[in-house]
Amino acid sequence: MSDSTVLTAQDLIAQYGGIALDKQNDLAAVIGDNNWNADLEQGVISFGEHIVFPIQILGTFSHSSETFLWGWANTASGIPENLLQDALQIKQYGEKTGLPLFTTSQFDAAVNDVHYIGLIASGMLGSSAYYVADYGSGALLVTIKSPLIDEARTETPQRVLTVFPQLISLFEMNHQQALAAYLKAKGFEVTAKDKELSATYNSNTIVATFDELHRLASLNGNLS
Template sequence: MPTFEQLFAQHVATGMARQVALADLLGDRDWQLDLTTGQATFGSDLTFGVQLLGTESEPAQTWLWAWANEASNIPPALLHLTTWLREYGQQEQVDAFTEPSLPLSVADGHRLALVASSLTGRPYYRGPYDGGAVFFHLEGTPPEVTAPVRPERALTVLQQVISAFPLDHRVTARSFFTQQGWQLNESPDSLEAKDPGSNTVLTITFDNQGRISNIAGTLAR
């Protein structure tokens, strides 16, 4: 059964790709969350349905899953996604998805939400408030937010995640390009990935510790 760290390495890049696309869409709009209607509004022109994921507490330095937040009387209709993740964690024996609360040092909201984004196909938003933040996934976003990324964006995303998080570079690269629909050809020290849509071919070379040492290729025009 996979550990959370293994799941994170497999899913972080696809989750990050969706976040970058969502940031392009939202720009610098402000946000409002209405639990009564189950909707989040950004600026004056964008409104999406939401599924609550959980909250971070800065004073306690803990994460609380929305399904475990009994004090907030969250409408059950907003808990379908987080309940599914709990059931997934029970099936796959991933403790991070089944424990009601976690120290942020073990798994913070961003890391949990990135995995959830890849698994469920929804981007997420972090809404800060005094003393913490609420994380929720958005439903009904435009197709470009969750569509396979362009080759140039794929490079940016891969570079972002390997510089931001300690993880298995080969697992992350292999999983990301597979999830994006690229064709792979692997050798002990490299991975060749081809995008069928553009015929772009990238060759990723790994050092003797499994870290990405070089990415070469030409982006097709």
């Protein structure tokens, strides 16, 4: 995570959103339909008896007040300091780059905003995934780093054709910038010219076109 270039929140979701959303598929494949249980003293979240991941706590979302509270500002909950390192790293980045999203202790939000933060944080920090653990009155946003998820990852070029349209339907961003970043993160060689982008990975090819506002016009792939 470099501080040499000042990026807006839209730049960050474009830079990291694709590969982070892609990783959520790997998490889903590992945890299946199991319910979650968190143990903050141990610093873990579990999905059944045998699937246990170490976590970092980013913050909490309240359904009643529709606000998000960063973990480093949640002094009332007594969150262990060692579980706040990711949140503090994000805050530090916000302080250096002047991004209020990362430095405002509590702000109005919707559930979609929680996923927005989760995707950016997961991508920036190289997490295996993020998880929104809903507990009824609110939800706990955590990042997860685990070989169990990383090793479940398979090279699936086809996933681009479903993940990317989902990403741009959820959040505002520069589509051309976002697709290039996503493809590069998946190991594609990307060539961009004006309103066109082409990418190759082994025998796989993806071609996209964009309008004058860098919005996706077409996305096609020759994938094996």
